Amino acid sequence: MSLDKDTVRNIANLARLEVREDELDHLAGELSNILQFVEQLAEVNTDGVAPMTSVCQMELPRRADEVTDGNYPEKVLANAPERIDGFFVVPKVVE
Amino acid sequence: MTELTKLSMAEARAGLRAKHFTAVALATAHLDRIAAHRDLNAFVTETPDLAIERAKAADARLAAGQAGAMEGLPIAVKDLFCTEGVRSTASSRILENFVPPYESTVSGKLKAAGAVMLGKTSLDEFAMGSSNMTSAFGPVINPWKRASDPSVQLVPGGSSGGSAAAVAARLALGATGTDTGGSIRQPASFCGLVGVKPTYGRCSRWGIVAFASSLDQAGPMTRTVRDAAIMLGSMVGYDPKDSTSANVPVPDFEAALTGDIRGLKIGIPQEYRPDGLSAEISKLWEDGIAMLRDAGATPVEISLPHTKYALATYYIVAPAECSSNLARYDGVRYGKRVEGKTLDEMYARSRAAGFGTEVRRRILIGTYVLSAGYYDAYYIKAQKVRRLIADDFAKAFETVDAILTPTAPSAAFGLGETDDNPITMWLNDIFTIPTSMAGLPGLSVPTGLSSEGLPLGLQLIGRPFDEETILKVAHVMERAAGFTAVPAGM
Numbered sequence: 001m002s003l004d005k006d007t008v009r010n011i012a013n014l015a016r017l018e019v020r021e022d023e024l025d026h027l028a029g030e031l032s033n034i035l036q037f038v039e040q041l042a043e044v045n046t047d048g049v050a051p052m053t054s055v056c057q058m059e060l061p062r063r064a065d066e067v068t069d070g071n072y073p074e075k076v077l078a079n080a081p082e083r084i085d086g087f088f089v090v091p092k093v094v095e
Numbered sequence: 096m097t098e099l100t101k102l103s104m105a106e107a108r109a110g111l112r113a114k115h116f117t118a119v120a121l122a123t124a125h126l127d128r129i130a131a132h133r134d135l136n137a138f139v140t141e142t143p144d145l146a147i148e149r150a151k152a153a154d155a156r157l158a159a160g161q162a163g164a165m166e167g168l169p170i171a172v173k174d175l176f177c178t179e180g181v182r183s184t185a186s187s188r189i190l191e192n193f194v195p196p197y198e199s200t201v202s203g204k205l206k207a208a209g210a211v212m213l214g215k216t217s218l219d220e221f222a223m224g225s226s227n228m229t230s231a232f233g234p235v236i237n238p239w240k241r242a243s244d245p246s247v248q249l250v251p252g253g254s255s256g257g258s259a260a261a262v263a264a265r266l267a268l269g270a271t272g273t274d275t276g277g278s279i280r281q282p283a284s285f286c287g288l289v290g291v292k293p294t295y296g297r298c299s300r301w302g303i304v305a306f307a308s309s310l311d312q313a314g315p316m317t318r319t320v321r322d323a324a325i326m327l328g329s330m331v332g333y334d335p336k337d338s339t340s341a342n343v344p345v346p347d348f349e350a351a352l353t354g355d356i357r358g359l360k361i362g363i364p365q366e367y368r369p370d371g372l373s374a375e376i377s378k379l380w381e382d383g384i385a386m387l388r389d390a391g392a393t394p395v396e397i398s399l400p401h402t403k404y405a406l407a408t409y410y411i412v413a414p415a416e417c418s419s420n421l422a423r424y425d426g427v428r429y430g431k432r433v434e435g436k437t438l439d440e441m442y443a444r445s446r447a448a449g450f451g452t453e454v455r456r457r458i459l460i461g462t463y464v465l466s467a468g469y470y471d472a473y474y475i476k477a478q479k480v481r482r483l484i485a486d487d488f489a490k491a492f493e494t495v496d497a498i499l500t501p502t503a504p505s506a507a508f509g510l511g512e513t514d515d516n517p518i519t520m521w522l523n524d525i526f527t528i529p530t531s532m533a534g535l536p537g538l539s540v541p542t543g544l545s546s547e548g549l550p551l552g553l554q555l556i557g558r559p560f561d562e563e564t565i566l567k568v569a570h571v572m573e574r575a576a577g578f579t580a581v582p583a584g585m
Contacts, residue, residue, distance in 0.1 A: 003463075007463075008459070011459050011462050011463050011466065012443075012459060013443075014462050014466060015418060015422075015446075015458050015459060015462040016422075016425070016439065016442040016443045016446055017443055017446050017447055017450070017455060017458060017459070018440075018443035018444050018446070018447035019447070027456075027459065030456065030517070031456070031459060031460060031463070033516070033518070034410065034456075034460055034517065034518065035460075035463075037407060037410070037518055038407040038408075038410055038411050038473065038477075039407075040404065040407050041404055041407050041408065041411075041476050041477060041480050042476075044401070044404055044479075044480050044483065046476060046479035046480060046483070049479040049480075049482055049483060050479070050482060051475050051478035051479050051481075051482065052478050052479070052481045052482035052485060053309070053478060054309055054339065055295050055296075055309070055485065055533060055534025056295065056296055056339050056341070056534070057559075058296075058341065058342075060338055061335070061338055063335075072196075075196040075197075076428075078194070078196050079192075079193055079194065079196075079428070079429035079430070080427075080428060080429065081426060081427070081429075081430075081431075081432035082432070088427050088428055090427055090438050090441070091434070091435060091436065091437055091438050091440075091441055093437075093438050
């Protein structure tokens, strides 16, 4: 698979990663090379093979359905770039 | 007191308990050495005040006869482990000023065992790399030098490069690393250390900055096998806060070092002899096989037929998980923020400013292989091949007790000796990635030197949760190899 500039622009948007217009050509070439490298997997016969999502031979443990927020808002907010009155602040999202 | 930095962890433990020196003296000797070797750039953050405070507490517990398993032993902690009140950066600009209000389970266990943290070591950004060159805080220098030209600065390997350089340069008795595709074992090989990647699930991942969650594992990096066994024992254990933490008994790893490997069958996989494998690495491997035979073990030729697909599989699975894990860095709750007119613009600008080239590349690849229309062709396909790789190992372990391979295809390379193709760098992990894909324990033990006088390691791979056997075999190989070389001037 060879990626064009539009595809790279679209992926970057999906990843919420600002990419400059003049970086797109280089990135398209680089990402295409990587995809060509990984496409060697096509030659492996995987008919009837179940995808391996985890190497753990165990069931996912379940916890009690309880509120466990810790009750320490100061710790939660300690690294916030911007905060007001116990809330995280982001740019306005509704007009 | 510089001699204190030449002790092994086991020797320092004995010296502390026999009151030959104090934990404060031991910490001070290492802190002085860190200050004298800042040119290596091994640490992102030094924590001398905290170290002295903890060493004093260790001395008090030693005096009271309440010493923990690692009481008073100075260690370095990879800056991927969150440490309460101490900046934890993942060597990324995006976490440059992040001070966690909590302690990772593994670093907390080490602290509870009495270990004294000296500081946080550099790594490839978010543990993505094999040279430590992708760190936002500059490259780390390997204390080892080429015999022919000591002026060439070599990489320590990666991603746990700062930890490897620190332990090799005697700045710490041991260090924590993390390994996703080889990030403990390859730098251990490059720096003449023992590095253990435990079985997936053996060490809790809680509080470790996530890269690829189905692969990440913490482990020790030390100068001897015994030290690795000591440190591993204080890092492992069930943790309900990590849903993939294994609730299995914790063995006495040190007790496994019996020196007796008679009758063990050690697999030698033919697929780890690719065309173009350097003669030096081939010879190292042959020498290692001879050591095992001399010690009464039986080398057995085995086949792991899907080995050659492991790298491609990894570079679908790991970026996919990375793109998902790193979605959390959005400039809202913590980390770098660059303002934008809209919320989306703020996300995109913060992430572009915070992530380096390799991290951005992997996020983009991961986003692509997970995107609608490509998910089955890439991601599901890779997960299927991953199972075939794991099945190869399971089949081999029906007949052998451990597997011996080279750790890395070369000795440490120079800072400027890489090309621009990312795949060239990724080939460093060609021998370590299959173990990671299968979740198996693997370690690197130094057994020889290159013609340039640089350390070279061999990898031992074990059955799930059988770190004891690979430590036992490594211990025998360490003695047989008589690896006593140290970096020049150390």
